[in-house]
Amino acid sequence: MIRFLFKGLMRDRSRSLFPVLTVVIGVMLTVFVTNWINGFEFDFIDSSARFNTGHVRIMSRAYAREADQVPNDLALVGVGSLTDRLREQYPGLIWVSRIRFGGLLDIPDAAGETREQEPVTGLAVDLLSTGSPEPGIFKLDEVLVRGRTPRRAGEILVGEDFSRRLNVQLGDTATLIGVTMAGGLAVANFTVAGTIRFGVEAMDRGAIIADIADIRAALDMEDAAGEILGFFGDFIYRDPQAREMAARFNSRRAGDADEFAPVMEALAGQAGMGDLLAMVGMFSGMVLMVFIGIMSIVLWNAGLMGSLRRYGEIGVRLAMGETKSHIYATLIGESLMIGALGTLIGTAVGLAASYYLQVHGLNIGFMMKNASLYASNVLRAKVSPASFGIGFIPGLAATFLGAAISGLGIYRRQTARLMKELEI
């Protein structure tokens, strides 16, 4: 029976070509947009975690309240022993200490006086310890534009565009003017080892990366850090696990009134991240719904037109004694075949387009000039296993709905009037 219906469809191109093309376009767009949103969501979470929030982040309570102002005077102290305890309690996580800082970067002339000066935001991470995960977390080898990564104390990496603005060359001295943890004036000399471009506007806008030991010495933050970040070993963020871990960590200190006691926050619980992620999820669901809706209407219309064109054929079939239910079932069977065929082709085309965007990306840097989100300037899709099957939902559902609604007309035909209708 299936073979019979399939042959009928293939031989009558007006019944197969237009509906299949509709399904192909719809499914292709669904697969492509799903992978595109998936890519943005993955990139946003990944960049935010690596550069800013970790999968979980530990700060002092006082620091956490004003975290956007980077109040290093409220930083965590006794970071060495706290990190050791965290490694014992959560062996599956990678723990790193970081210091964010701001100030001025001053470039001297030959006489040692100010030649160029610009406000700077910096990040101090463990660049020099043997086996430190930080160079890998920041993918320093990939983002390096000129020079090399720091190999000895006193060396820093400067944002490529920032270095050009300051007209600073590799090997030049750059003086950081900032504020110590105690609030004093901090002045420290560094040597520019290399320049970097993360492709994340929030990171590249006047940023430097320095070794945490150097910044601790410069800002008088011995055994202190603004933040301790924790990453799952596979670098995949798992929200329920992170939230549960943070809740357990904080409940152990619930009775402690010390405003400098550590507090843990999961990625999705930090600075509106949860709202953003919920919005991305909602948007992705909405896209699917809209595609299913639009395609159903288009296919319903196609089904109606087909029914009108096949008015005579259905009448003859009814006159020959075929039951209405059987005709309705064959129409639905045909539509499912068209849906399956269109979905297969549409998924293949959508996946191909997604792979292209995953590999090559689309540079939207011009739209991210003042962005504060940790999202890449290059928009990439991410092909997920789910995207291999997601097209079947709109592909089959829409064709089924279209045929089911338009096919209801069969039940309105009256056998008694068939002869008149067929003008026999």
Add this chain to the structure above:
Amino acid sequence: MIKRRPAWILVALALCLAGAQAPSGDWILQKVDENFGSDNKIVHSRMIIHGRRASRTVEARSWIQGEKKSFTEYLAPPREAGTKMLKLGDQLWTFSPSTDRTILISGHMLRQSVMGSDLSYEDFMEDRKLMDLYAARVEGEEALEGRPCWVLELTAKAEDVAYNSRKVWVDKERFVTLKEDLFAKSGRLLKRTEVKDVALAEGRWIAKRVVFKDMLKTGEGTEFLLDEIRFNAEIPDYIFSKASLKK
């Protein structure tokens, strides 16, 4: 017969009544400027900065010439010792011995705190006479810590002033500012200074202990202690040169 009073009694009465009236705001401001102003000053001071975790004391010696030039050398704590600052007109340089660098402080850095205190570099730079910067109006009289004061409302005459308006309490007899509220253009209170101790030095009344409070920050503020002041002292010219920063 009515005896006529001599005319001089009426004149004296009129003069007394005039004397009892409040002097003008500008006159009070001029007296404040005269009391503290001098060509040269050498000052030894301490700042006790109360942070949220701990307090620390920064000790400094300053050489000041008129309104345009000042040179400060920090003496303690050890981390800050040897740091020097030179102000020439509207420019401010700092020298850090650990880096052997002379750095021009400019832009947004001028609004940053000096050594973590409640004073900004802008506050540090602002030592022009109040008369030149503000128009004064007497708002009333009030007693502060038992001292009768004029309450003045100052409004900036120029655009390049750190605070758009001030409310100051001036001791009626000593012409020392005992309290000051500093406001932004929006009317928001930014800083408050309160004089806790006044002493006589070289025939002038000066504020010996002042508490500065940045009203936008939490904390107990910064105490400024004036340990020693010499008015009209001899200051060699080389002090106010960039070369002296590295000496």
